[in-house]
Amino acid sequence: MITDLDRMLSPEVLAAVDRLDIRVRLLLEGLFQGLHASRRKGNSIEWSGHREYIPGDDPQYIDWLLYARTDRFYVKEYHAETNLRCHLILDATRSMDYSSGPALTKFQYAVALAASFAWYMVGANDRAGLMLLDSDVRLLSTPSSKRRDLVAMMVELSRAEADGKGSIANGIEAAYDRLTRSGFAVVISDLLDDPERTLAAIRLLAARGQDVVVFHVLDPKEIAFDFSQPGVFLDPESGLEVDADPVRAGPAYRSKLRDLRETYRSGLAASRIDYVPVDTSRAFIYPLMEFSELRRRRS
């Protein structure tokens, strides 16, 4: 696991991540200044406006030139730049532990993606935290911008296994209860659950002030369903067995998957949530680039 993680977080990969210009659309609330604008007015260099002086205001922000013209006290205000609180929410159910080939499983891929995000966030002096979900929150690490916390989080990610059971929608609802402040939430899951419930749960995150992006991770076989032989297909999480012929059922399956993705895409877009479909056969840098492009267009 460590070896895989090291390979995924290789300097080349991380260099590519550093070049990403992730822009957050919403103004984030933060205690520390950073690259991300905050809803709070602060002492950054970007002027925001004037307001009438109220007793108790710091006199150093009084605009004396304006006082000379109007004979009234006005206080100058600036946009405060704060630290971003990023919550990396990973689906750790049993269905994520699947790979149709020698490549990474969906969970390994999600771990790499989350680690990249965390690496980037901490490098930008933002905070990054981690949640592992099944039907509940299995692991919670408080967002932090410290390097040692980042290392600890990496260790946790390396040790994590996708062996949980239950509805990921329930897990997201449980995560919602843990998120008390606004921030940036990255949900990485295969979303193999009831779409309506899953959508509702993700929308809860946005309703709490989170800037949410959803990475829908699927194995290439789950996307194409191009098995050559008919057989029994076993869902390792629920134990469901289905007897089908992929050659005959392939077109219908792909059509259904397209419908499912479109359901998520449209349903999330209505709540201003970004949706990024992920194919684990591709390098995880591509979904990051796609996400960056989404943010660029949105800004």
Next chain:
Amino acid sequence: MFGMSHPLALLALLLVGVPVILYIIRHRHLNVQEFPAAVLVAELGYIRTSRARLLERILLALRILTVVGLVLILAGAFMVPPPGMVRFLPPRRKSDMLVLIDDSPSMDIRLSNGLTAYTAAFEFASGLQDRYNSAGKVEVRRLSGLAPEDPFPAYHVHAGAYMTRALQRELASMPTVPVLVFLTDNAVSNPGPVAGVEAAYPVVVSRISTLPDVAVLNASSDTPVLLSGQGCVLSVQLASTGPGGDAELCLLRDDATTLLRTVSLEIPPAQDEALLDVSIDVPPGPEGITEYVVRFDAAWDAYPINNTIRLPVNRLRAPRVLLAGDKNEIFSKALFPSGTPFLDGVLGTSVAAADLPEVLDADVDVLILVSAGDGDQGAATRVTSYLAGGGCVIDLFSAGTTPPLPSAVFRERVIVDPTPDMQFLAGLFRNRLGSWTFVPQPTQRPVQLLGVSGTWGNSTAVYMVRHGKGRRLICGLDLTGLETGDAPYLPIVLRELIRVVMRLPAPVLTAEAGSQIDVLDADIDGIAGTGDQGFFRFTGSFIIPSRTYPASIRYAPVDTDAGFGVGILPPASEHIPWRFAGSRPFAGVPGWSQEIVELNGLHAMLQHSMLSVSLGASLGLACLLLVLAGTLLSNMLAAERARTAIAPGRERLAV
């Protein structure tokens, strides 16, 4: 039962194991692979594996049941019946007791308790089996009395002589049977000597009283004899060697001698023993008109002197017969005492010169004249011309009189005289009436015949004719005074002639007085008489268009002393079960009654089936129903799967 000790049990086990092996092989070939998105596949409507496996198991069970059924059917021959069921199958091992049941038609006579003799014998045999068959050593067989060399068993005359021979053969073929029980009526001519022949074995002959209510000395039946003008000559020639001795039996067909045989006659003659079996010695004749001749030259005879009767056989259609004369003629009185079909007798006596041309011009095959040409010398020329054209003329005139026309005119001439030979010939004609189609006399209305006549012991014939709209009729018989001793061999001759025509596959139409019966086809096996009991009957198989039908009639006089019985019994019970459905007066004739017989073909078929056949058929039917049910279930599941797999706007998935 069919246990594992039987060598075929292993084969049966292997057969049953075939579906299981196929199931296992098929099941192992299922490729199970992990696929987290299986729920999406399931939403496409594909059968979940649990259902598929359930379906496979159901199909496996159906296949096993099918194979088991087939195995049981095949094993039917090896199954030992439970006590109470009589089986007529070859024994598996040596029997300790052999029960033979006389299965000849005479066993179908009802006893006073309402059962037939065969039924009584069957129940008795069942009782023996129940009592002694715990070790499976009691074997029951039936003796039909059929001659093994008889290639036409359907036409066989079941006579006691055959039963005697059959019993002798059976005894000879079963030399190791320690106990033999023979259940029979009195059809065996002499069971005592028969048993004595195999005196080494205890033979128990249980006679079942089957004396009929009425009996006649002998009888004959008419069969689909179709006559036309090409001629079939029955020649009975006067012999000169006195009583007994040898006789020559000759059968001609189309002027060619088909059979010539010398037979030894006994005094008194063995009336139930056939001298000639035409069905064996004579190949079937061609379609169309065929001339059959039976010539019987007995060493001692007293009747017809140089009489020839043309009896051609035409398989294509019934002959058209014109009967001249009127009801006042002597022959007419003997033939038709009731007056029909002469009605008003317009066509007068002796066929007047004015009538003869009209008669000869009629479209008939057989012309029966009474004293033809009497007083009209020109008639000879006309009759000769008519004969030259292929017509058949039977001239009847009284013995002792001078024939109006010279004998040279006719190929055959029948002398009618109130003597026994005349009675025989009259009866012979009457026998033919059933198959003749009487054309209307030129000046008369269509013929309507219906009547019963005759008294016992007075050389009288009985006939019954119905010639209705559909011209359906057959029932004729001869009860000539054969017990007078002056005509001992005429029945033999007549029988041989009958046996010739019996082989013809022409349709038989039967009818009863007052109603019409549609008999599609029938084969008269023969007749059976029992001495001077005044009883005889017809036996044979009838093909009738419905299951329950008054297809046969049985006539019996109320006063057996005053009359005689004419029985046309329904087919033997082993062919079609029957029962008397009621009785009613017959045609208004005093002292006569008519019993209606109902037949049940389907029931007969099932009843007649052997146990193994019935069991096999039942199991086969059950298996077939199971297979059909399984197929139906499979189709329903497939249809449901196809229905759920199709969604609007989506391509149809092959299931």
